[in-house]
Amino acid sequence: MSEKQPPITVEQFRETAARIETQVARVIVGQQAIVRHVLIGLIAGGHILLEGVPGLGKTMLVRTLADALDLHFSRIQFTPDLMPADIVGTDILEEDDRGNRTFRFQQGPIFANLVLADEINRATPKTQSALLEAMQEQRVTVSKTTYTLPSPFLVLATQNPIEMEGTYPLPEAQLDRFTFKLNVHFPAADELAEILNRTTRQSEPKASQAADGDTILAMGELARGVAIASHVNEYAVRLLLATHPDNEHAPAAVKRFVRYGASPRGAQAMILGAKISVLLGGRYNISFEDLQAMAFPALRHRIILNFEGEAEGITTDDVIGEIVKRVTP
Secondary structure (H helix, E strand, O other), rough: OOOOOOOOOOHHHHHHHHHHHHHHHHOOOOOOOHHHHHHHHHHOOEEEEEOOOOOHHHHHHHHHHHHHOOOOOOEEEEOOOOOOOOHHHHEEEEEEOOOOEEEEEEEEOOOOOOOEEHHHHHOHHHHHHHHHHHHOOOOEEEEEEEEEEEOOOEEEEOOOOOOOOOOOOOOOOHHHHEEEEEEEEOOHHHHHHHHHHOOOOOOOOOOOOOOHHHHHHHHHHHOOOOOOHHHHHHHHHHHOOOOOOOOOOOOHHHHHHHHEEEOHHHHHHHHHHHHHHHHOOOOOOOHHHHHHHHHHHHHOOOOEHHHHHHOOOHHHHHHHHHHHHHHOO
16 A cells, blocks of 8 residues: 555545445446445455356446556456466567567566456466466466566456356366355346446446545555454354364255365455445444355355255355354354
């Protein structure tokens, strides 16, 4: 965060978030819950995975956020022939006027504040893994040299449902790097009519700047300072442990349908998301209901179903719903 950026107040936090959501709503029709969760993820400094069939505005949402925050934006279209060097960059050989040859690092599109990884699961696992170091440590290593990425650094990835043609499942280690996974649903009839109205005119609406990167970092610092009661923190632990089939307190659905439970990052995402959520709602204390609401986006991609669960059409949201119901505060 820049030294010129002073700490912000809770009221400034809410006003800034409201301005961002207002600007996004000028372009994106409906999807208020998706926009709110993406904003929470951005403030948390986490990465977001958006899943939905093509054409639902996932890419447009990310572009609109970049406009509203005036961040350096970069888009990577993931395809089966995309290579890791196409993402992180590579050393190129240059020759000067005297004929001397030297290697110079050519930065890849990962060197941006807001990186859109479009259709991330259309690339091979080898290429997908090129994002791991960047997402976890905000740096990349090329030819034994490490380069630091700009701050803030956020990856928003779009993913097509795995049942569609030409998709590869994301490695579990990479899925775990995403703070939230959000399911983007098809718009309702009235929303679809408004989408057509906005997008078939001579000029389409565009978001104006509502904040900047330093402000987002300051909002994240403020949110991390929100206190959490010990018994609420302990409830987050019990929710996470209940995702593991070998835990004695796991619900029957978990023991029957889950192969692997969520990692500690799942609990971190729940708590940090809840801290930001209560500030957005004008409150200062985290309730059990706040953690329950954050359990779905924070855990749905971190729970791995077994063969029986997949064969019976069970979703991870079904499992999380059972956990929330059975694990009492």
